[in-house]
Amino acid sequence: MKIKHWLATVAMCSTLVLTACGGSNNNSASAPAQSGADKIYIVGTNAEFAPFESRTADGSLTGFDIDLMNAMANAGNFKVQFKDHPWDGLFASLNNGDLDIVASGVTITEERKQSMNFSDPYFDISMMVLTPKTKNFHSLAELNNMHRVAVATGQTGDLAVQKVLGAQSTKIARFDSVPLAIKELENGGVEAMVSDGAVISNYVKANGAGKFTINKVPEFGIDHYGFAVRKGDTETAEMLNEALKKIRASGEYxxxxxxYFSN
Structure with a gap:
């Protein structure tokens, strides 16, 4: 190859390398930063908590939280994409950035506030005790006399029973989901099951009211669901709050x- 042609080739390759790598060429177009309006918020949910989140026969996500979040996104002019995720990994995925929001019947507690932020409350809930139709239940103290009490691991029912029996109690039988815990009750493996009243009521209504008794327990008090965001992410929390206010005002809520809850 002649020296003249070789130098021309080197110069051309150098130009291509600089252009491809986005070097110091001021004319190179860099990718624009994603604006807030274009961002898609990844919303984590565990679709085993009907009527708040579950799957239809064709596999689509459905439920109160799903519809509510979609309505809020429409009213607040932001975009969401749902990700079905095991309950026990939701908060870790939120904190490491895989999720932006958790919408999965999350009870606002002081302990959870230490590691995440919450939107304003969007649903009031109370714990209830589910027992077989043949068993009488009168007070929360009766849990102490039972051999096994079923809960869904890490959910509010689990936390509530821990306060009665102790966090390390061997009487607490933990399951991956509410349906599995109730199935154990139906099979006679536990004497009672504790979870959110709306979830228990939904299950009993769909699976035979004649099998169970739903026991209201005033000592449990009232809890509140909120949408969880990463600790310190006040911008997303405020966006959710404004959207929630809009759908309440419009009647969409x-x-x-x-x-989901009309009788």
């Missing part, structure tokens, strides 16, 4: 509530 009430329509979604009636769809």
């Amino acid at each position: 009430d329509k979604i509530y009636a769809k």
Whole structure:
């Protein structure tokens, strides 16, 4: 190869390398930063908590939380994408950035506030004790006399029973989901099951009211669900709060509530 041609080739290759790598060429177009309006918020949920989140026969996500978040996204002009995720990994995925929001019947507690932020409350809930139809239940203290009490691991029912029996109690039988815990009750493997009242009521309604008794326990008090975001992410929390206010004011919240909780 002649020296003249070789030098021309080197110069051309150098130019291509600089251009491809986005070097110091001021004319190179860099990818624009994603704006807030274009961002898609990844929303984690565990679709084993009907009527708040579950899957239809065709595999689509459905439920109060799903409809509520979609309505909020529409009212707040932001985009969401749902990701079905095991319950016991939701908060870790939120904190490491794999999720932006958790919408999965998450009870706001002081302990959880230490590691994450919450939106304003969007649903009031109380714990209930589910027992077989043949068993009488009168007070929370009766849990101490039972051999095994079923809960869904890490959910509010689990935390509530821990306060009665102790966090390390061998009487607490933990399951991956509410349906599995209730199935154990139906099979006689436990004497009672504790979870959120709306979830228990939904299951009993769909699977035979004649099998169980739903026991209201005033000592449990009232809890509140909120949408969880990463600790310190006040921007996303405020965005959710503003959207929630809009759908409450428009009446959309009430329509979604009636769809899932009207008698």
